Amino acid sequence: MAVFVRLSPSYLFSRQELQRPAGAGSRPGAAAPIGRRPCRPGIRHCLIVSTAVILCLLTIVQSLCLLAPAAAAEAASGPAALESGQVIRVEQSHDRKAFDYRVVGIERKEAYSVVRLTYPSPIETKLPRNNTIPAEYYVPHGVSPDRPRPAVICLHILDGNLELVRICCSSLASRGVPAVLFLLPYYGQRGDGSGHRGLLSNMELLAEAIRQSAADVRRTVDVLQSRPEIDPQRIGVCGISLGALIAASAFAEEPRLHRAALILGGGDLAEIIAHANETRRLREAMAQLSTEDQARAKRAVAEADPLRNAAQARSRAEKGLVLMINAAQDEVIPPRCARKLAEAYGMTDRIRWLEGLGHYSALAALPGILREVNEFFAGDLPAGVAAAPAAENGPARLAAQLVREAIAMIVRPPAEGRCHFADLTVVVSRSKRELRIPVRWIHGDRGRFRFSADVPGLGRVELGQDDRPWLRANDRAVFVGERATPEPPSLLALIDAEAQTKIKSVAGAVDGALAVPAVLDSLAKFEREQRDDGSTIVRIMPLRKQVGPIDIRWPAGSRTPDRIDFEVEKTKGYVQIRVWQLDGPSRPELFAAPENLRREAVATEDLHRMFAAIIHFALEQAQ
Structure with missing residues (x-):
């Protein structure tokens, strides 16, 4: 149900160049592989940087979603007439043989x-x-x-x-x-x-x-x-x-x-x-x-x-x-x-x-x-028995809402004339080395989007789509699709049906778990702390050992967190959130290609194949 990155987090610190994503575009119904024609150096560089950024973000998602159940811990109280260590005799059974059952723990x-x-x-x-x-x-x-x-x-x-x-x-x-x-x-x-x-x-x-x-x-x-x-x-x-x-x-x-x-x-x-x-x-x-x-x-x-x-x-x-x-x-x-x-x-x-x-x-x-x-x-419940009310501001509910918003930020199109906007910095540390990656994601209506990131040692990547796709090649040029379309395809529409189903399945599974806040109790322990400065800290302690505590901080009076600290295996890091907005105001300029760079016209289909290849490769690293 959760997203698992096959590559070790240490991959984020490697300088190896990525080759064309294996299998990208090779499935039935997928876009033609980009490797069938020579790839311009600028485009290839953007593929390398984009893939590295996506893998980094997948690690962050993993730290939030890799919450899996483990054995229940002992607690002092439980249902009436049941106590830990109790042995209860059952005299009547389907095979007419009496037996005992034992209470070994209550949480x-x-x-x-x-x-x-x-x-x-x-x-x-x-x-x-x-x-x-x-x-x-x-x-x-x-x-x-x-x-x-x-x-x-x-x-x-x-x-x-x-x-x-x-x-x-x-x-x-x-x-x-x-x-x-x-x-x-x-x-x-x-x-x-x-x-x-x-x-x-x-x-x-x-x-x-x-x-x-x-x-x-x-x-x-x-x-x-x-x-x-x-x-x-x-x-x-x-x-x-x-x-x-x-x-x-x-x-x-x-x-x-x-x-x-x-x-x-x-x-x-x-x-x-x-x-x-x-x-x-x-x-x-x-x-x-x-x-x-x-x-x-x-x-x-x-x-x-x-x-x-x-x-x-x-x-x-x-x-x-x-x-x-x-x-x-x-x-x-x-x-x-x-x-x-x-x-x-x-x-x-x-x-x-x-x-x-x-x-x-x-x-x-x-x-x-x-x-x-x-x-x-x-349908068999006694009259008047209702579902348990959820605590509106409980720590599990606050964390659940953030994960749901993160999925919506990527998967759900915004309302007409609106956009989803995330502006954040991902900081990942391992063995006294640190990567600091500013990331901006803008998801507009009618297939429009913009993604940008700066990765130390790899450079800047920027790509998007207004009425035509575009891709920043370097500090001097931007590739722009030759053909404009009034209704450009969304990013999900560019990938094959199998990949679309995988994304929808993960989103559905997570949303299913979050639909009932009490379900989260089987995935992790949640604690809430109110700080003297008025900020709220929600600590998530996943029951899977390879993921350490996740701390989410909401500033005083804010409904949006400004920082998430995480630990996956031996990699620590945090996400500094500057902007986090769903269905916010939108302007056409948000999705336009950079104006201060030289423009080179390329086939619109080539850029769409590039976008699809990046997404396919990222999905192939997840399971």
Whole structure:
């Protein structure tokens, strides 16, 4: 969800020259590569400087966005009747076997508490650590046995990253719906370290893990039904991708599950395995098996297929108790597999399709998906239960608003006749060396923009577009497009569809996380300090160790920060903000090429290819 720069921050201090961005313009539908014709020295110099500046700015963005969840810390207080170290007996279970669950930690958040639990899996495997389920129970503040609430079991994605499922749980809890997540079999502390890679090299193990996951869902239902604050008749399940496949299987097998939200899921597991690039190693391993072992593995897959018992869920689906959201261009779970599951449920006309999006680019729709899932499960809340109010001036909310504005500054076009304007200096220090880079970005309407920066040792870069693109070559000349256009293309319009989708996906994912301020509690810790001079400091302490504290300062009486201090790995720095304005006043002169330089006419298409190459290269350094 966040932007990750592949190159080390030390790259910013290297003097090596950059060659033409590999692959830039070579994708289907992309602009022709600029390397097909000789590149003027001035243009090549601007490419080098522009790329260095963009990589530097990506490092700053990384320091703000590289906030990932980690294990919850111990805190003193939590939901009523739950205390750290407590062991609770459950007498009634789906398999009629009593068991204990243990409270191993509680952390209180703004709108809810996170209770860490462990309890035994109903299936015992050869790997002892896989037989204990670690879970996180998100309990909204104010829950009471007098008015029991519905609950949702949320299941994580294939790679085992809990970031997305934690966002789902936090979002539900902020809406007033208790939620719980647990590590699936062979993931994290339940596995041998191979995680999903081990599962994807052994088809029988994968099928076994899916079956055990469904059984673990049933065990989690046992835990929730034992809780006095939970309505035992209103427990649901939600999954994304692999989590949706498991949720569908569990929903069919477990009649106590009342609702199911299946995001990017489907049926016909054999076809999904045969189709998805992610399962290529699984197919290769399968091909090495004997005929007998292949047959056994195929039987195991068939037994784990969501379609196997889907008919048992049909009556609930026909009552509107199943929500299916699928990507119309899904390259992992084929849309026909989603339709097969919907057909088995009797709801083929009720799939909510994400048009124009694939399995991974569906992140662009995350804010809408979260809202839809929240309201779907909130339909079972007691009357009068509302979403937790957000603190208007809370530290997490202030930081969230700044990140949202930064994304809007680049991605969202301003209103007619207005512009976004950022004027700042980036200072990066490493090993007693310092880079000071003044940067100005102006984003106008109708495709107009201007970008300038001064990089020590590399020089000045300046490029923009009014009715035609232009690029400053050196201190004496500026290249200007030969052909003017009344409606010049925006920067995003210059790049290929794949790159546009990547940008929109990152923006959507970040916006989804920021849509529910309480979600940020799972990404970082936030502190607010009021200084004697009236300024406000918000300190962000990401839970990922490679990012140090981020301090944002707002001067007294200002709604705009004037400084951001950050640390990434061994690189420290700060951003001094002079101007930060969205939809501010605009003038045509802001986007015009410099008047005091000699003008050289070049093909408009060449300059547009140059702009596209710079953006493509920057995106290829991010993942």
